Each structure stands twice: as structure tokens, then as C-alpha cells.
Amino acid sequence: MSPRHLLVLLAVGVVGLLFDGHALAGWADALPDGAAPVRRAAHAWEDTTERLGLAAPYDVVHRWIATVIARPF
């Protein structure tokens, strides 16, 4: 595993944390009962990204694709 590969994982993690807080919260929800603090922190982070508008691009794309998929002939 070279530093180049670490860079990719780091980038994916950072971009994911910033713009895809839903994925972090979804992952935390699936953790066992003992991980309540992690769950709280993940949901707090998800709320923060929404408040700061960081989640907006994700939500816009998600809503747009749902509209496209549902459009009938």
C-alpha cells in the first residue's frame, strides 16, 4: 500500500464526510447498541452538514434522479 493509495482513501473519506453525511449516519445506525455515542456524533455531524449547506448537492442530485426515474412515457 503506497502513499498514493492512502491519499485516495483519505480523499474519499474527507469528501464523503463533508458532502455525504447521510452515509455516515446510516452506517452509525447499523452499529450495535453500545455505540450510542458514535451514533449521536454521526447524527450531529449530519445535522451540521445540512445546516452548512454541504449536504445540498447530494440532496439535489438525489431528488433529481428520483424524478427522472419516476417519469413515465
Place this chain on the structure above:
Amino acid sequence: MLFPTFAFLVFFAVTVALLAPAERLHRARKVVLLVASYWFYAQWNWTFCFLLAGSSLVTYAAGLLIARSPRPLGRVVLVAAITAHMLVLCSYKYGDFLIGAANEGLHAAGAGTELPFLGLILPVGISFFTFHGISYVVDVWRGDVAVCRRLDDMLLYLSFFPQLIAGPIVRAAFFLPQLYAAQPARLPLAPPLLLILGGLFKKAIVANYLATELVDPVFFDPSRFSSLDLLLAAYGYAVQIYCDFSGYTDMAIGLAALLGYFFPPNFDQPYRASSFQEFWRRWHISLSFWLRDYLYKPLGGSRHGPARTILALMATMLLGGLWHGAAWKFVLWGGLHGTALVVERAIRPFTPRLLAGRVGTVLGTLVVFHVVCVAWVLFRADTMQTAVIYLQTLVQSGSLAVEQARPATVCLVALGLLLQFLPRGWENRLARWLMPAPDWALAATASVLIVGIDAMGPDGVAPFIYFQF
């Protein structure tokens, strides 16, 4: 734990972080990979880790015994090892199927008694690690691979997490030398990233939307739909299963490459095949070649006359069908493919010269694709009755009304089919074109695309189709 999830990203990042300090420590690196692989497998059911370890131990011991024993004793060990692997596989996978068939026989014979069902949970990936084990002991017996002398290498060969759950089935002669190497290969960054992104797109967007928006509703009650909807759903399933499975193996190959290990490709644009033989050289290549080398050829292959060839072909395809699951629909699916291969072989000498050219290729591609689609209907339908209703309604309804298919799903079907006819090697050319790009640009692009694909996919991640096999 599925590849396209945040949980897997966390798991992979932790594994990579633990591997980084062990970069130059050959043994430590393998221990990290081994622990990570067993932890990955334990996420489904930790008790099956003992089964995986037991399977590895049997394989390891059998390899050593075969290598050290005289030929006749080695043969006995080989047969015992294959029997042990098959007994485990059959007990978990086919035990209740065989008991059910036996009970039906008892009912028909008027016996008032029933055999009790085993009720075993099928361990995920059992078919794949069993096939790895069998191929290893046979290869040691044949002298095609040097015996593995370290238990940790064997444990890692059978459990390496990128290929553990749904393949590809990587031969020992291909993978073990990579494990023995003091340093893992330094593979370039662009090809694995492209594979992972492509696999993610195929699974999270194409396969998932086709499943939820077209295929699942139509297959649930095919009698409600028009011929056109049924036709599109059959095409849709052909694209869905291709994108689902090839997407998974693309990600597996890409992840292994990020860890420094090289896997051979498992799919090669299968729906562009103009013959059934070609189809099986392009679809699930690692399983096709496994069946060829460890079943078809030992059964006689094509060396003992036409009758024996037909027998070997049919037996291989029927067992290949049964490998997919303990149900008659899979046997029928394998039988249909076997029959197609036999008929193709029989009519080949009489094929007019006209069909050998471009026209023949186009016609062959159309025929092969549509027969494969009919076989997929048998494969996908929940019961044989549903499959019969599906095919009957498709032929008899004649209605061209569109209820379930939508422009987006039709575009996804078209996209999936278009992928089959792109120029050969286009992914490699794209990867080579991207190689000079700076690392930060590749990393940033990959990050944005991964989040973008997640945003474009439906909520939740459907399990991979081949996990059940």
C-alpha cells in the same frame, strides 16, 4: 458487509492503516490481511469462520500429504479431500433439497413417513471457497502448482476478502506466488480506481434501479403485464445480473489491486458473443474455466467421440446450473445452456458459409442473446410456474402497452447493452490515458464520483445476486 457501503469504506480504511506500518514486514502484512479477511467474513455470521478455517486446514493438509505420498496413496488423499469438500458443500447447500426430493418420492410411493429437514443456514461464499480448495488439491496432484508449505498462506488464499464472498475463483498457481513475494506489486492507481468506480456505477445505479423499478415488479406477477413490458423486463434482468455480478467482481479486482494483488478478469462483454461456446468464455470466466478443467475434461471432454462429448457437456452444464442453487429451475437453466451447446456443436459442420461472415456473427449474437434471456427468465422467476406464466404471457399477450417500463429504465437497459459492444479493451485504453494524471487529481475525481454515484443510487443497497450462491 457489502462493498458499496460506508461500513466497508471504514473497514477498508482501517485495514489499509494497519497495513501501512507492515509494508516491509512480509509476515506481518499477511497476518493483517488474514485477520481483516476473517473479521470481514464474521460480519455475516462469525460461527462460519470455523467452517472456513476447517476447509482451509483440510486443503492445506491434503496438499502436503499428496506432495509427500507415493502416487496411489496421493490419489486416495485427493479423493478424500474432494469428498470432504463436497460433503460440506452438499450438506449446507443441497441437504434440504435432496431430503425434499426424497420425501416427494416417499409420498408418491405411499409411505407414511417423512425424513426430517436439516434446516441449515447457507454460509455465504461457501461455493467459492470450496471450489478454491478443490482446485488447489487437484492442481497439486496434477503438478500444476507447487505445494503450499505455510498454513497462513493457505488460510489467506481461501479467505482473502476481496474474492471471498462471490469470487472470482482465482487459481492457486496464479495467486499463491503473489502471496510468496516479499513485497506486493506496486500497481498503478488509475486502473483499480476505474474498476471500482465502474463496478460501483454498474451495481449501485444500473443494477439496483433495474431491479426495483422494472424487473422485481414484473417478475412478481408477470400475468398482469403486456408482452412489451415482459420483453423489456427480460432484457432488463439480463442487464441487471450482468451489472450486478460484473460490478461486484470489478470492485473485487480493483480492491485487490489497491492492496497489491492481481486478479484475472471475470467478464468480457458476454452479450456480444455470437456462439454459446463464446458466451461461456466471456461470462463468469473463472467459473466457466473451473468447470471446464475440473469437471468437463475429467468427464472425457471432447476426446472420446461425440456421444461422450454430449454426455460431458450436459453433465457439466446441469451441475453448473445446480451450483447456483438447490432448485429445479437452476437445473433446467443449466440444461437449456447444455442443450444449446450440444446443438451448436452438432450443426457447426453444416453451417452455410454465408453464416461464417459478418451476417452470421450478427445473427448468432441475436440468437445467443435471446436464448440466454429465455434462460434468465427461468433463473430469475421464483418458481417454475411463474417462469411458464412469464413466457406464455410474453408470447400470447401481444399487447404493446407499457405500464412498468419507463424512459429511464429503458435507457439503463440500452446502456447495459451498449457496454457490450464498445471496442474491446476500451477500459484499458482509458486507464492508460489517465495514468499520467497527478495523484491528487485522481483522488479528488474518484472521491467526487463515489459521492455522486451514492447520491444517484436508490436508498439502501440491495445484496449482490451472486451472494446467495
